[in-house]
Amino acid sequence: MTSEVVTDESTFYSRAESYWKDIPATVDGMLGGYGHISSIDVNGSKKFLQNFLGDGPDKTGIQRALDCGAGIGRITKRLLLPLFKTVDMVDVTECFLEKAQSFLGEERRRVENYFCCGLQDFNPEPNHYDVVWIQWVIGHLTDEHLAEFLKRCQKGLRPNGIIVIKDNVAYEGVILDDVDSSVCRELSVLHDVIEKAGLKIIMEEKQENFPDEIYHVYTVAMR
Numbered sequence: 163m164t165s166e167v168v169t170d171e172s173t174f175y176s177r178a179e180s181y182w183k184d185i186p187a188t189v190d191g192m193l194g195g196y197g198h199i200s201s202i203d204v205n206g207s208k209k210f211l212q213n214f215l216g217d218g219p220d221k222t223g224i225q226r227a228l229d230c231g232a233g234i235g236r237i238t239k240r241l242l243l244p245l246f247k248t249v250d251m252v253d254v255t256e257c258f259l260e261k262a263q264s265f266l267g268e269e270r271r272r273v274e275n276y277f278c279c280g281l282q283d284f285n286p287e288p289n290h291y292d293v294v295w296i297q298w299v300i301g302h303l304t305d306e307h308l309a310e311f312l313k314r315c316q317k318g319l320r321p322n323g324i325i326v327i328k329d330n331v332a333y334e335g336v337i338l339d340d341v342d343s344s345v346c347r348e349l350s351v352l353h354d355v356i357e358k359a360g361l362k363i364i365m366e367e368k369q370e371n372f373p374d375e376i377y378h379v380y381t382v383a384m385r
């Protein structure tokens with residue numbers, strides 16, 4: 163549990179905010195120097211999402227997606243805008259959202275909203291999103307805040323909508339990273355948080371072909 167490693171919650175959040183303010187607004191900055199794995203990541207995500215999209219009564223719609231902890235819009239640009247009619251982005255770091263304007267190019271006109279807000283405070287509009295994509299940011303939330311955020315996201319889903327978490331997974335327990343003020347949870351801890359939020363996992367997959375030295379990365383779909 164995050165309560166075992168996060169002693170002072172407000173320091174945990176403020177240190178993360180300060181950390182990201184100093185990070186270059188580039189793909190490499192978003193990925194901690196691993197910009198070169200961005201294509202493998204996005205291609206894996208696209209394949210995963212395709213399981214839910216397409217024609218049919220139970221399929222997920224393509225009207226609107228929400229990119230959570232979106233940064234400069236790496237995922238919005240390569241994954242979400244090509245698949246959804248419109249996208250909203252939310253991130254706590256203002257300068258990343260500003261950079262998104264140029265990073266996304268012409269296609270930025272299909273980004274309807276840029277919300278500058280911590281996910282712990284963000285309340286998605288009810289019944290609004292087909293897909294809520296949450297990647298490489300849950301480590302910045304405590305277990306309780308993550309569960310509450312997931313509950314609010316569930317309310318934000320349109321019929322057949324899904325929430326997807328794609329993130330690092332620890333071998334054991336919850337590991338604190340003092341540099342960026344984040345935690346990395348083992349998969350069973352993440353499962354517990356999802357269950358606590360009242361959500362059901364409908365698909366889970368390990369991202370293949372990432373470098374050996376980094377954490378394993380899992381993609382989990384729920385609703």
Ligand SMILES: C[S@@+](CC[C@H](N)C(=O)[O-])C[C@H]1O[C@@H](n2cnc3c(N)ncnc32)[C@H](O)[C@@H]1O
Binds near residue numbers: 192234281
């Ligand atoms: C590792 S980057 C990932 C960016 C993007 N998801 C991607 O994969 O390219 C983490 C992002 O989370 C944002 N972030 C950190 N803490 C946050 C919080 N509490 N709420 C919302 N965003 C946060 C940072 O500003 C940064 O853009």
